[in-house]
Amino acid sequence: MLFFVICACFALFPAQVLAGAQSGLALCINAVIPSLLPFMLFSACIIKSNFSRPLGAALSKVLSPITGMSPDGCVCFITGLLGGYGAGARAVLESYNENHISEEEAQRLLAFCNNAGPLFIMGTVGVGFFSSKSVGAMLFFVQVVTAIICARIFSGDFKKRNISVKEEWDFYKKNKPPIGGLITKSAIESGSAIITACVFVIAFSAILEILPFGSYSLLTGVLEVTRGTAEMSRQGMSTLPVVSAILSWGGMSVHFQANALCDGKFRMNTYYVGKILASMISFLITKLVCGDTNIFLLTAVLIIALLLIGAVVRFLFSPKFARQHVFRQRRHS
Secondary structure: OHHHHHHHHHHHOHHHHHHHHHHHHHHHHHHHHHHHHHHHHHHHHHHHOOOHHHHHHHHHHHHHHHHOOOHHHHHHHHHHHHHOOOHHHHHHHHHHHOOOOOHHHHHHHHHHHOOOOHHHHHHHHHHHHHOOHHHHHHHHHHHHHHHHHHHHHHOOOOOOOOOOHHHHHHHHHHOOOOHHHHHHHHHHHHHHHHHHHHHHHHHHHHHHHHOOOOOOHHHHHHHOHHHHHHHHHOOOHHHHHHHHHHHHHOOHHHHHHHHHHOOOOOOOHHHHHHHHHHHHHHHHHHHHHOOOHHHHHHHHHHHHHHHHHHHHHHHHOOHHHHHHHHHHHHHHO
C-alpha cells in the first residue's frame, strides 16, 4: 500500500520529484561514491584475501579486552568507523559469507558497525555545514566513543578464542588467492553495493522533496541523514547534540541500504535497537562535550547503567551460563 502511495505522489508532483532526484544524484557523485567506494573495495579485498585473519588477530589484542569483540568482528568494526555508512554492514556480510563469523555474531555486529565515516563527518558536516574543522573532529570523536560503548553492550561471548597473530599470518600466506581474481571479484561486488546505496539516496531525496516537513529538520534527519544535518546546521551550534544523534541514528535511508547491502540475510531487530541507543548516547556525550554541565551526572549514570545492563545480558546469554543452568536443572530433577 505504501509503495502505491509513493508512486501516486511521484506522479502528482513530477517537478518536485525531479528536483529531489537531481539533488540526490549530486549527493551520490560528490559524497557517497568518493567516500564509500574506496573503503568498500578495500574491505572486500582484505576479507576475501584472508588478510583479515592476521589483521583481526592484531586488532583484537587492543579492542577485544575493551569491547568483547572477536578478531573478525574487530575488522568489521574498524571498517565501519573508517568507511562510513554501508561499509561496516558490507564488511559484516563479507565476513559471514566467508564463514569468519556466525549469524548471531553478524546480527550483533550490525548494531554498532554501520557508522558515519570521518570523511563525511569532518568534511561534509564539519567543514561543509558548520564551517569548522574542530566541530567535525568533535563529532567524529563522539561517534567513536559511542561505537565503543555500544560494542561493549552488544558484543556476545566471542572473545574466548586464543588467537595467535603468527599462526594467522602463516595461514594467510598459505591461502592467498590470485590477486587478479581477488580485485575483480571485489570490484564487481563493491560496485553493485554502491549502486544499491545510491538508489536509496536518490529515492529518499525525491520523497523528502514532496513531504510537508517544512522546518521540521529533525524529521528530515530521521529519514535522510545528510539533508537532515544540513538543515539542522543552519540553526547554529546549539543544534550540535541533535546533529550528533542524527549521525548515530543514520536515517531510514541508511537503514534500508544496510539491509539491502546485507542481502536481507539478517534480522534487523538488534540493529535498530543499537541505532536508537547510539543516538541517545551520542546526544548525551555531545551535550557534555559542549559544556552542558547540568546533564553531566545524567550522562555518567546512564552510560554506567547501560554498561552494567549490557554485561548482565551478555552473561545471561553466554554459553557458560547456559551450561550452568542446565547442570542445575539436572541436579534438581
